[in-house]
Amino acid sequence: MNKTSYFYLFLFLSLKLVVHYNMIGSGYDLHRDEFLHLDQANHLAAGYLSVPPFTAFLSLLIKWLGGGVFWVRFFPALFGALTMVVIWKLIELLKGGPYAQIIAAFVFISSAMSRLNMLYQPNSFDVLCWTLTFYLLIRYVMEEKPGLLLWLGVVIGMGFLNKYNILFLVMALIPALLFSSHRKIFLNKYLYGGVLIALLLALPNVIWQFRNGFPVIHHMKELAATQLVNVERSGFIKEQLLFFLLGTVVWAAALVGFIRHLPFKPYRFVGLTFLFVMALFIYMQAKAYYALGIYPVLIAFGSVYWERVLDGESKRLYWFRRVGTWLIFLPFFLLYDILFPVKPARIWTPGPFPREAFAKWEDGKEHSLPQDFADMLGWRELAGLAVKAYEQVPVAERRNTLILCDNYGQAGAINYYAGKKVSQAVSFSADYVNWFPKMDSLHYLIVVGKEPGEYVRKYASGYTKTGQISDTLAREYGAGVYLVQGISPVFPKKLKQWQKEEQDSYKARIYAISQ
Numbered sequence: 454m455n456k457t458s459y460f461y462l463f464l465f466l467s468l469k470l471v472v473h474y475n476m477i478g479s480g481y482d483l484h485r486d487e488f489l490h491l492d493q494a495n496h497l498a499a500g501y502l503s504v505p506p507f508t509a510f511l512s513l514l515i516k517w518l519g520g521g522v523f524w525v526r527f528f529p530a531l532f533g534a535l536t537m538v539v540i541w542k543l544i545e546l547l548k549g550g551p552y553a554q555i556i557a558a559f560v561f562i563s564s565a566m567s568r569l570n571m572l573y574q575p576n577s578f579d580v581l582c583w584t585l586t587f588y589l590l591i592r593y594v595m596e597e598k599p600g601l602l603l604w605l606g607v608v609i610g611m612g613f614l615n616k617y618n619i620l621f622l623v624m625a626l627i628p629a630l631l632f633s634s635h636r637k638i639f640l641n642k643y644l645y646g647g648v649l650i651a652l653l654l655a656l657p658n659v660i661w662q663f664r665n666g667f668p669v670i671h672h673m674k675e676l677a678a679t680q681l682v683n684v685e686r687s688g689f690i691k692e693q694l695l696f697f698l699l700g701t702v703v704w705a706a707a708l709v710g711f712i713r714h715l716p717f718k719p720y721r722f723v724g725l726t727f728l729f730v731m732a733l734f735i736y737m738q739a740k741a742y743y744a745l746g747i748y749p750v751l752i753a754f755g756s757v758y759w760e761r762v763l764d765g766e767s768k769r770l771y772w773f774r775r776v777g778t779w780l781i782f783l784p785f786f787l788l789y790d791i792l793f794p795v796k797p798a799r800i801w802t803p804g805p806f807p808r809e810a811f812a813k814w815e816d817g818k819e820h821s822l823p824q825d826f827a828d829m830l831g832w833r834e835l836a837g838l839a840v841k842a843y844e845q846v847p848v849a850e851r852r853n854t855l856i857l858c859d860n861y862g863q864a865g866a867i868n869y870y871a872g873k874k875v876s877q878a879v880s881f882s883a884d885y886v887n888w889f890p891k892m893d894s895l896h897y898l899i900v901v902g903k904e905p906g907e908y909v910r911k912y913a914s915g916y917t918k919t920g921q922i923s924d925t926l927a928r929e930y931g932a933g934v935y936l937v938q939g940i941s942p943v944f945p946k947k948l949k950q951w952q953k954e955e956q957d958s959y960k961a962r963i964y965a966i967s968q
Contacts, residue, residue, distance in 0.1 A: 488865025859902025914939025
């Protein structure tokens with residue numbers, strides 16, 4: 454890498470970080486999923502109902518660094534920046550020049566990748582692992598160094614510990630390589646050494662899944678029933694094109710290059726992998742962003758191909774190269790406030806693209822804000838309401854008070870923003886069902902979400918509503934906080950029973966699925 458290449462890389466990495474730290478306005482809180490992931494640092498385990506364990510240990514590092522929003526935002530930004538570095542190196546392997554690298558950087562920054570790297574979720578590291586997998590395979594095709602296959606096992610094993618989504622890449626790579634001229638890779642003992650490394654890395658989580666009745670199966674089934682059922686296959690395809698706007702012409706050029714550009718012939722397995730991945734996700738009615746990991750390698754190949762096509766000394770090509778590069782970035786610049794509505798105080802209005810492309814939620818309906826942003830509103834207010842209700846409990850009774858929430862977002866937000874001001878908030882939702890504190894006696898209960906149901910009222914003398922989320926743009930708008938008093942001595946035992954039933958229901962539902 455020459456000095457010019459280093460300079461451009463540094464410039465684009467800086468641009469990406471600036472964009473990243475400015476795309477979420479100060480009026481937003483953290484995202485509901487981020488609260489859950491951060492709370493996992495307080496309950497370290499080899500597995501969780503929601504995600505594999507990598508995120509929990511990363512959350513522990515964030516906790517050691519102070520747990521502030523800067524560090525929560527830092528790690529997805531870091532993984533996004535590292536993905537861009539790998540794309541840069543891929544272009545170097547393919548003998549691409551600065552023009553190809555600049556195109557790739559513009560496409561990467563002005564795409565859904567910026568939206569993905571916005572949140573502290575497993576997705577950013579997942580895309581990085583997909584990109585590294587291709588990088589190692591392409592280097593192996595070029596150099597045939599067997600040690601690269603061992604590193605491949607490390608990357609896939611770490612990817613598995615981060616998000617099971619990488620298994621779809623593996624499922625697509627196997628037939629793609631078998632149909633390619635590189636099928637002899639399956640005769641290389643180092644490949645199976647890499648498989649062994651991946652299995653050893655994944656083993657603690659596999660054992661945890663086995664001991665807990667493979668809750669990942671229930672999680673996927675529940676996801677399919679409540680969210681994926683609202684995903685249209687045609688919508689999946691449309692979103693793939695919207696992810697990159699005009700940058701689509703770059704990654705699509707890679708597919709043309711695999712057919713027409715002779716130097717790309719050894720890497721046609723990449724194009725086949727893309728087709729198999731898309732077929733898998735379309736068949737499963739997967740969420741569109743599940744496929745984002747396949748695009749960085751296509752961006753690298755597409756950028757190099759465009760550089761070769763536009764290589765020449767004519768003035769027409771000279772201006773086409775410059776104008777074309779800025780055209781890739783222009784839609785992102787013009788639509789920035791639509792893609793990233795950083796002013797939650799105003800009602801978000803759609804731009805020239807169809808409204809449902811940006812504000813259609815998992816329930817299949819259109820809303821005032823994109824779901825990710827609606828999921829970042831109302832949490833500080835909720836935590837403040839929980840503290841207000843908690844302060845109404847006599848000091849001597851606070852150790853015998855439980856905060857019970859309707860969902861994991863509410864519980865995580867209270868634990869994050871209220872901290873030590875209140876007792877631990879829990880829920881029967883997601884991993885919180887396993888995190889109930891031991892309480893032999895319970896005198897007060899703070900219910901968050903819907904009004905206390907019959908299952909609570911029959912064990913209490915009464916309750917008072919102390920407040921509710923007032924932000925109309927918040928997904929949790931209207932969620933209330935209720936102080937329940939006069940708790941029956943029987944209630945703690947009933948809580949343990951319900952907790953056990955909910956834990957067992959995962960295994961029961963998995964058994965039903967398998968029949």
